[in-house]
Amino acid sequence: MISAKTKSKKHLGLLLSIPAFLGSSYALAQVDKPKLILQITIDQLRGDMPTAYLDRMGKGGFRYLLNEGVVYKDAHHNHANTETIVGHATLATGALPAVHGMIGNVWFDDKLQRLVYNVEDSRYPLLSVDAGVNQKTEIDPTQRTAKSSGRSPTNIQVSTFSDELMIASNGKAKVFGVSVKDRGAISMAGHMGKAFWFSKKSGEFVTSSYYYDKYPDWVTKWNQAKPATKYDKKAWQLSQPQKGYVFARQDEQVWESKLPGFGRTFPHQYGDKSNGYFNTFLTLSPAGDELTLDFAKAVVNNEQLGQDDVTDYLSVSFSSTDYVGHMFGPSSLEAEDNMLRLDRTIAKLVSFIDKKVGLDNTLIVLSADHGAAEAPAYLSTLGMKTQVVAPKTWDKKPGMQALKKKFGFDSALIKSYFHPYIYLDRDLIARRKLSLKQVQKAVATELEKFNGVALAVTSSDIEAGNTPQNYLHNLVVNNHSKNRSGDVYIVLEAHRFVADMEGLTVATTHGSPWGYDTFVPLIFAGFNIDNDVVYDRVSTTDIAVTLSAILGIKAPSGAQGQILEQVFDTD
Template sequence: MYMQKKGTLLQLSVVIVGLLSLLPLQAASVKPKLVLQITVDQLRGDMPTAYLTKMGKGGFRYLLNEGVVYKDAHHNHANTETIVGHATLATGALPAVHGMIGNVWYDDKLERLVYNVEDSRYPLLSANGDVNQKTELDPTQRTAKSSGRSPSNIQVSTFSDELMIASNGKAKVFGVSVKDRGAISMAGHMGKAFWFSKKAGEFVTSSYYYDKYPEWVASWNETKPTKKYHQKSWQLSQAQKGYVFAKQDDQEWETKLPGFGRTFPHQYGDMSNAYFNTFLTLSPAGDELTLDFAKAVVNNEQLGQDDITDYLSVSFSSTDYVGHIFGPSSLEAEDNMLRLDSTLANLFKFIDKKVGLDNTLIVLSADHGAAEVPAYLSSLGMKTKAVAPKEWDKAPSMEALKKQFGFDTALIKSYFHPYIYLDRALIAQRKLSLKQVQKAVAVEVSKFDGVALAVTSSDIEDGNTPQDYLHTLVVNNHSKNRSGDVYVVLEAHRFVADMEGLTVAATHGSPWGYDTFVPLIFAGFKIDDEIIYDRVSTTDIAVTLSAVLGIKAPSGAQGKILKKVLDTD
């Protein structure tokens, strides 16, 4: 009788175990020890496979062969800039909700442009880390009046915030990037963020996160991590004849920075050179430094070493800088992709050793895609050129509007793509209708060369915009308190090449497919490989990660759960 009951219980336990294996992932007791979110700045959706035949096994091949690969993932907002995309990836919300509508926006109260993560209340901890410097490549940072930084401008919670809330603050959450906005946005309001200071040549943070640097960070910086590049150069990683762009190392449209040049090898020069650290970020070295610091975070903060899920965001920035300076279709961009592949393979090997890839949920995407250089397209037969908004206010039609409205100064107070800002104080002083002036300016601007669409903020807020694709993306980007008076959409393959005096080869920031199209891959923890061709949105990432962990989605999240990621059959 006892043996019979024992056999019955054994059979029942087998059945129960079998049934448990069929439960959705979020219902299971086992959760990943680490969520590793990788964002590659300016990685258009086609790029991971463009040079795959020359790549190894451990980087992009691992993701593509072992992961759930979404082949048609897009951002659903119009201004495809760095902070806008990063904040969307972090929050699962559209810019209209998370509030980060551009790398900069005009603040009426301060009467100046505001950099997205600047915050004078929280100065940098490093005395050498002030970002207000002439050697800074990114001109958007020059708008910041303080080196202080925080995530305070993000108006909703991030996935990493929700992870902290669900764990009662026990989860360890870190964001690492060359760019401050790339690290800060992903670490959220509750995590810790570190970014690379081009002036100091080290990774820095602000007093928002710490009263003083952890000892391991200070020690890491004291090793002078950039020293290994002293008097070295960026050289091709493979034989040049095997590259797609092997014969196009010197293209006339590439930006030729003094000392760095536009042909291989690109010299980093002496550490004492004011541009040394900037040159590092214009090459794969920027990603290598980011990887090294991310490893130090994992080692010293013991990420993934207990039963509470930790979070690490690594945002690689070199692809963006290389794309801006040389264009996405260049020998430099091609070699950077090959070196990025090696960097990813290095990261995955390290994580496998420290945490285990089976214990790590990996998601890779991008903050935006990339536009081709107009001159490159022209060389292939598509005639196009850059746009010059600085000339708009001087056009005869705008002069006529000034006369009509009684303006003796500029009607367009400033233009910082994609927004036109009008002189609202003067409009109010002359008792003019803001809506009327916005509409009149939009009508005239829409006639200028290279402009596809000009949408007023008043029309967006009044619900008077068409329901077509482009207008929808513009509306998704609108924040009442931050957006400008008129949103300008340039024609496809047209863009502003001048970035506050720095002429770049290519840029991004449009609602066209090449800028919204990004990779989206989940791999690692209990992920079965599959290729999915359904259209998905980058807002889906944060809610899917939340579902995997069984926690609530970020407060402004608007995406849908990607069910295949939760399918463990």
Template sequence: TLATGAHPSHHGMVGNLWFDRETGVVTYNVEDSRYRLLSAGADVDEDAEIDPTQRAANTEGRSPAAILVSTFSDELRSSNGGRSKAIGVSVKDRGAITLAGHAGTAYWFSKAGSEFVTSNYYLEQYPEWVNAWNLKQLPQRYANTAWELSNDPGSYLFGASDDREWETDVAGFGRVFPHAYGDGTSPYFTTWLTLSPAGDELVLDFARAAVTGEKLGQSGHTDFLAVSFSSTDYVGHVFGPSSLEAEENILRLDRTLAELFRFVDEQVGLEHTLIVLSADHGGPDSPGYLNSLKIPAGYIDPEAWDREAAIERIKNRFGIEGKLIEQYAHPYLYLSSEVTGNSGIDRNALEAAIVNELSKFEGVSLAVSSAALREGDVPDTALYRSVLNNFHSKRSGDIYIVFEPNWFINDFDGLTVAATHGSPWQYDTYVPIVFAGAGLEPKTIDRRVFTTDIAPTLSAYLRIKPPSGAQGNVLREVLD
């Protein structure tokens, strides 16, 4: 959405994962078997990978092919015959690929290979500056060190709350400071780096190498550097937003951003640079923290639901034999091919019956059938509009499930997390949007704006076409 100015209903990326009805398997949104990684041994290590969406990929190949509309970087490069350069950098493959778009070049950190990689969708071989960076083996500088607090614990908001029972100890990384990285030989070493400010620091160092290696900002044409600092996401999942780890991570991220801006100012000049800062999502707090303040919240355990009885009632009513449900890929429930391929079943009535049963389960606020979404047969409220914005007829499931505010599933294929995101509630969509540099005068805007506004605003700023599916508005304050 940041890259396209469009909602998932238009750009097609309805989640990190979705169930592909044609192949019959769950698909990771940037996987593509046609394009191999340029580095051998850089694929996901299934034994050590904790990111369930990356682990679900069926191939090591990666590309932006699943993005169904153009991105800002696509329009920038096509506006001048490809003279502009567009580089995306992130710890996560999906973070770099979506921002680089179809026409840019994406680089991401391979935890298995302990280096930054790309696929042959983008390049046939690495530029020399990439090889030089990887040869430095900078991740190893964290071996035999630890993630420690920058200041005295008493100076932090959560300084007295270092060890919370809902925090996750990932493979021995611990729940209290200092978090030791070990001697660098553990299969989880690079994972631990990404669960801390070290992940963003590696991204920063690689981004600096990209600026100098690609000579960004030196050609007379506008270049685009998109940097996704994703350790904040991992820290939030593992320790929770209101944790000492999250507080320390934000402090360190602030310093990382300051160093990036200092470097760009030195190389290009901030007066020649437009900075945009935002996020792809917000998130709820950990239920344990909210409960301590008497705020209702909790984890949802679908295993505790009386699912079998509900399924039997539906199967008996509609004469269904065999499997009813194929897959749940958040936030969608997918019906089995045995059901969807049976022309004798009234699909609209079946989906309505499932919605009725789901609505009885603890923690479910809303369930909406794809038939209702496809036909627009839903109330015109903010919540339903958010659900519609995510619905893509070819990729979305048969039932969209919305959990109660501050309630969510926290079991990711065996990894229990403190908090997660992916709902239409306000906390998941409340993010900063900051434009700075390039001579902009400081302002604070208190009207409601949207992340879909960023790409159209950048396009208007450069007087180029907006991305093909863009739905947002131009933020006039940036242009005036």
């Protein structure tokens, strides 16, 4: 809660009653404001994870945030497709995917007749060659769909909080987004900020011509120092004695992914820097977050964030938890050690910001783009019934074959499945003068008979408002974009998974509307905020709206969240 010496309920009432036509400058003059907004996003951090190993965490990281901040114990994403870009865009905009448009990491574009990666944009190529040496894989299959290395935020259909900060300050605010993942950096930096992400090909932090004509000198120097090479011939070792870990005796499980050279057991070798997987291995370990931290610190130092009276914004999205979770599962020795190391990384970031800007001058908000599903095989060892689902087989099922015969299809009825959408062959449907609505409905009805499928919701029903008013259907509707969503949205039953990511077998994945994927942490800290614990159900769309209210600026253009008043309370 923001303390009385900074802001009172009277100030809040004044702030909320300011007519929109008076503009943000009037609002900003009424209250104190932080010098820096630090938004920390942890990729694949389920809401229970910050406290899971707290007994072995030190000061300054999660313990500082949990003890000194306003902690929301029941925060959730209110959309069905809990993927990286969907969650990041929701955190950034305060809008649901139906409004901000980022409905999945990929979607099929009818006009282009191909799969589109969410932040790809051929108009804005990378500023560096980004070629690397013998880099064999990115271990991020969604990026393989992009037809260009160009990147921009233009697919985000509304403004972000960081955009509104730029507007309110007449472009004087400094806004940066940093992440290993391009989509993690770009979404949070918005349309008006600057974004940098880690290239697994070159081992550098890169950006595109959308943001700069050329790299700032300090970025060039940072990359020329080749900071990734400090891990050359090193390994990911356990940070504490193994006997103290919850998963100490489960270092190697058959369901864990086993990449050549990296393995399933500690120590995980990074190998020689000339190794084709070297930079990729860094991102599959805490090293990816450590590199992100180092670059974020360089941004603060070189761009002088938080050093004047205009509020600046820094988004740091840590990605290692997601990669480690996919490869080993969230309940694994690797995930446990990663959390302990992430705690230290956050502690270093908080300490650095305290020295450079001051925590009383910095408003910190921490959340996640989505939660985490347990590895199905791990759940099976505990007695939970689980199932791995294979959508590639659906079109060959007898029921689907009967539909193909009924509709006169001599090719696949299901043209493609890109999670979570089924795409039908609309051209063939049109040529046969069939009703798209009827074909969608028939396919959805048949799909719901398949083992492991909980719901199959047609786009026609969503757009006509013909879906039941219940929790799961509402989350599916919240995810729907008329121009981007597929023909049928598939919701698998709880604890049913697609464990194949375009040919890469993983321990587990996410992307469902079930609680383990929607549940995320939400903490506000710093800026004289008093500690509190809130058990009310809140939404991730509330974050951007609350940040806007704190600064007295208008909320993002598509924002649908509510102001979290507990952040302002002084009782």
